[in-house]
Amino acid sequence: MIVKVSIYYFIYTFKTNTKGEAPIYCKIAVNGKQKRFSTGISILSKLWDATKQKGKGKNLIAEDIKKMKSSQ
Template sequence: MVSKLKITFFHYLYKRNSRGEAPIYCRIVLASKKQQFSTGLNLTPELWDVESQRAKGYSIEIQLLNRQLQEIYSELIRIEKQLYDEGGTISIEEIYARYRN
């Protein structure tokens, strides 16, 4: 059975910095195993859209942040496809390890 990688972004409100910004985390789920990690991006809670999992607004900074989130998403999908094409075992651990390297 082929499992599909699920990628979500969420705003971790309990870890706000001194400017009131909270980190944006990424959660990946594959075959009911999950891994989450910080994207290294921060945003004020008022600018985060929970439903779309992206920042709200049209400023250059918001566009750049949303582009960075899309790049993370695309990289994870590329890694999943690469593992599938190699015919090896596709595990959440392997996807995460390749993403971090």
């Protein structure tokens, strides 16, 4: 049996906080069944690269996201 797993990071721009930061969510799909959850990290929308699914630049949040993605 082949197991297909995909992991996708995205931000909810409609859930911005008072600082203008949007929460980063993770979506994991295993054989078509999906689970979404918050990472507990928020980022300014202008610092999020949706195509690369990571923070732009060299800031603490971008570095944290790189660590999360590399540990998978």
